Amino acid sequence: AQSVTQLDSQVPVFEEAPVELRCNYSSSVSVYLFWYVQYPNQGLQLLLKYLSGSTLVKGINGFEAEFNKSQTSFHLRKPSVHISDTAEYFCAVTYTGTASKLTFGTGTRLQVTL
Amino acid sequence: GAGVSQSPRYKVAKRGQDVALRCDPISGHVSLFWYQQALGQGPEFLTYFQNEAQLDKSGLPSDRFFAERPEGSVSTLKIQRTQQEDSAVYLCASSSGPTGSSGNTIYFGEGSWLTVV
Numbered sequence: 001a002q003s004v005t006q007l008d009s010q011v012p013v014f015e016e017a018p019v020e021l022r023c024n025y026s027s028s029v030s031v032y033l034f035w036y037v038q039y040p041n042q043g044l045q046l047l048l049k050y051l052s053g054s055t056l057v058k059g060i061n062g063f064e065a066e067f068n069k070s071q072t073s074f075h076l077r078k079p080s081v082h083i084s085d086t087a088e089y090f091c092a093v094t095y096t097g098t099a100s101k102l103t104f105g106t107g108t109r110l111q112v113t114l
Numbered sequence: 115g116a117g118v119s120q121s122p123r124y125k126v127a128k129r130g131q132d133v134a135l136r137c138d139p140i141s142g143h144v145s146l147f148w149y150q151q152a153l154g155q156g157p158e159f160l161t162y163f164q165n166e167a168q169l170d171k172s173g174l175p176s177d178r179f180f181a182e183r184p185e186g187s188v189s190t191l192k193i194q195r196t197q198q199e200d201s202a203v204y205l206c207a208s209s210s211g212p213t214g215s216s217g218n219t220i221y222f223g224e225g226s227w228l229t230v231v
Contacts, residue, residue, distance in 0.1 A: 041224075042224055043223050043225055044157070044205070044207075046219055046220075101147060101173070102157075102220060103159070104156030104157050106154075107155070
């Protein structure tokens with residue numbers, strides 16, 4: 001069964017500092033990978049997705065992620081965070097070639113302070 | 115509206131009560147998903163519809179949970195004889211096609227917050 005590991009439950013960072021949120025997945029087959037953001041009392045919003053092609057994916061709000069097949073990782077990065085980036089971030093995976101549901105990690109709380 | 119709409123947003127149910135949660139997907143979206151998100155956790159898959167057909171219900175935790183989408187549009191998630199462990203946010207999501215076949219984006223609603231007391 002596929003699984004997603006987000007090792008960091010919380011990441012505190014100062015405004016304008018860079019940040020990396022880690023995501024590792026377990027799968028022996030081809031996958032699609034996603035990052036979603038969840039603001040308080042809101043639903044999930046797609047930040048970016050990797051389907052195929054270039055391993056560096058750019059998303060909304062200045063975020064990007066790099067797919068590393070050998071390390072089965074899909075880490076999310078932003079060179080300079082803003083207070084408004086404070087939210088919960090979820091990494092998710094789904095198998096290619098299926099109808100498929102997303103399998104989510106447990107989330108990483110990004111807390112940006114002045 | 116243009117997004118996935120869910121109602122009610124908040125529901126408090128007494129233990130043993132039946133509840134029904136409604137989802138209005140994005141117009142024209144073929145695929146519809148229900149997820150359960152417990153406090154401090156990531157969403158967990160409950161069930162999947164393609165049009166009116168329920169193709170995967172492997173995530174439903176018990177036979178007290180039932181979902182339907184009779185006309186291939188609006189969906190209802192019903193929980194019978196609610197228990198405290200059912201307290202969670204229930205997220206509905208939709209996409210224009212099967213996610214795995216082409217990486218179609220899944221769009222989520224804001225969720226229905228269920229508290230069982």
